[in-house]
Amino acid sequence: MCDRLNIDTSGVSVYDPVFTAEDLSLFGELQIRVLAENRSARYxxxxxxxxxxxxxxxxxxxxxxxxxxxxxxxxxxxxxxxxxxxxxxxxxxxxxxxxxxxxxxxxxxxxxxxxxxxxxxxxxxxxxxxxxxxxx
Known part of the structure; x- marks a missing residue:
């Protein structure tokens, strides 16, 4: 989606409390920042x-x-x-x-x-x- 919308993945952050190790590995490969803290959507x-x-x-x-x-x-x-x-x-x-x-x-x-x-x-x-x- 980032490629299609011309969004630099270094500006993308993601969070989900159920991310798996595989998810985290993929985000690392894509250079997408994983937020560490569960803020319950208070962003x-x-x-x-x-x-x-x-x-x-x-x-x-x-x-x-x-x-x-x-x-x-x-x-x-x-x-x-x-x-x-x-x-x-x-x-x-x-x-x-x-x-x-x-x-x-x-x-x-x-x-x-x-x-x-x-x-x-x-x-x-x-x-x-x-x-x-x-x-x-």
Whole structure:
């Protein structure tokens, strides 16, 4: 993907608590930096950033939104994840207000571009979308 988008891999960082030794070896070969600390998605985004977060708990989305709770930083966020509005539609409002207030407020403002579903696995990742704060 980096080659296709002309992104220098030295500027790419990745983190997942379940990376295997093979994953880490591959990232080393590709010169991709592996973040050492689990910050539970509390990363401040100083430049445009793709956050690949499919099938996460809504609290992780809350953490990335809260850490970037200002217009310029939110415009740096490109989220590949479950449709955020699905969390709003499938949870009681009182639960959302107490556990994920940023998600509750921002999800409707995000532009959502669904990714195509797989012909082989039509129910896997069927609500994965690229989401970002739109500029009107």
């Amino acid at each position: 401040v985004l100083e430049r445009p950033t793709i956050c690949f977060m499919p099938h996460c708990d809504m609290e992780l989305y809350e953490n990335i939104l809260k850490a970037n709770w200002e217009a310029q930083k939110l415009h740096n966020l490109f989220l590949v994840a479950n449709r955020l509005v699905d969390y709003i539609d499938s949870n009681p409002k009182h639960k959302l207000q107490s556990r994920v207030p940023c998600l509750l407020q921002l999800a409707p403002a995000f532009r959502c571009e669904p990714l195509p579903t797989s012909n082989s696995w039509p129910t896997a990742f069927n609500n994965t979308s690229v989401q970002f704060v739109g500029t009107d």
